[in-house]
Amino acid sequence: GAVVSQHPSWVICKSGTSVKIECRSLDFQATTMFWYRQFPKQSLMLMATSNEGSKATYEQGVEKDKFLINHASLTLSTLTVTSAHPEDSSFYICSARERSLETFYEQYFGPGTRLTVT
Amino acid sequence: SQKIEQNSEALNIQEGKTATLTCNYTNYSPAYLQWYRQDPGRGPVFLLLIRENEKEKRKERLKVTFDTTLKQSLFHITASQPADSATYLCALGYWDNQGGKLIFGQGTELSVKP
Numbered sequence: 001g002a003v004v005s006q007h008p009s010w011v012i013c014k015s016g017t018s019v020k021i022e023c024r025s026l027d028f029q030a031t032t033m034f035w036y037r038q039f040p041k042q043s044l045m046l047m048a049t050s051n052e053g054s055k056a057t058y059e060q061g062v063e064k065d066k067f068l069i070n071h072a073s074l075t076l077s078t079l080t081v082t083s084a085h086p087e088d089s090s091f092y093i094c095s096a097r098e099r100s101l102e103t104f105y106e107q108y109f110g111p112g113t114r115l116t117v118t
Numbered sequence: 119s120q121k122i123e124q125n126s127e128a129l130n131i132q133e134g135k136t137a138t139l140t141c142n143y144t145n146y147s148p149a150y151l152q153w154y155r156q157d158p159g160r161g162p163v164f165l166l167l168i169r170e171n172e173k174e175k176r177k178e179r180l181k182v183t184f185d186t187t188l189k190q191s192l193f194h195i196t197a198s199q200p201a202d203s204a205t206y207l208c209a210l211g212y213w214d215n216q217g218g219k220l221i222f223g224q225g226t227e228l229s230v231k232p
Contacts, residue, residue, distance in 0.1 A: 004161075032217055043122075043224040044162070044207070049217075093161045097217070107220060109154075109161035 003027055004096050006110035013084055013117055020080045021113045023094030029074040030096035034107065035067070038091045050077055084117045091115075120145040120221075124208055128227040137195040139226045141208030144189060146221070148210035151184055153193050156205045156225065165206075166193075198230045 003026040013019050023033060032051050036044040048064075050056035050071035058064045066088075068080040077096075081088055091114055095107040122143045131137050141151070150169045154162035168175045168184045168191070175182050181194040195202050205227045209220040 006161075034219075041224075044222040046219065046221070049219065091159075095161075106152075106164055106167065108164065112159070112161045114159070 002098065002106075002108045004030075004094065004108045004110040006092075006094055006113050008113060009111060010114040011116070013115070015085055015117055016083055018080055018082045019084055019115060020078055021092055021094075021115075023077045023079070023096070023110050025075045025096045025098075025108070028096075028098045028108075030077075030098060031074065032097040033071055033077040034095045034097075035069060035077075035079050036093045036095070038093060038112075040091075044093060047079075081115065084115070086117045089115055089117045122146070122208065122210060122221060122223040124206075124223040125226040126224070128229060130229045130231065131198055133199060133230055133232050135198055137198045137202070137228055137230070139193040139206050139208075139228065141191040141193070141223055142189060143210055143223075146189075146210050146212070147186075148212050149218070150211040151182075151191050152209045152211060152220065153180075153182055153191075154207040154209060154222075156207055158205075162207055195228075198228075200230045200232050203229050 005024045007022045035047045038044045047062045048056045048058045050069050052071050052074050056069035071077040091112050093112040095109040124141050152167045153165045156162045166182045168182050179196045183192045205225040207225045208223045
């Protein structure tokens, strides 16, 4: 149980275009979803937190107009990188937290999406 | 400033030995701490959680300790196997008005040689 999927697993796009990444909780309802970014050999950096049905909360330094997050249902969140540039090339990982007191501390991570902007 | 530091150097050990990974932090007061495993090109996989009022947790060959006075967590893998080779991440958990959040260390790469 507690499986999180991401789609696509990798994407290459041209500079200036937008890319949408989907994150789904497959067998549980996720009240909260998180989006992280990871550069090679570096730590996961939290970009934003989203709760179902409300606006995402962005971490300091993350441009909300560039990284659009939608959490329309308890099983789906999307991250759209708008007007992508080569410096946005990175590994984007989502995670989800279940609506359960027993597992409230646990975040389940997706497999990640490799974005390359040319 | 706030910092989380894991062994920066890769850890190379022989199969069957115990691997010990360190996570030190400054200027944080985490409510809980988690350890994750990450394989290349994959998302992290949850291993163990330990809360601030707990000293030690075990799960099969894994053991984690949490010393809030020293601001340190140790992660042990006993009877290590080549399949344990991966990057291990520690993550500090804290509460804010969004619920719980995690701050990750940069990870330690473990290589277990047969």
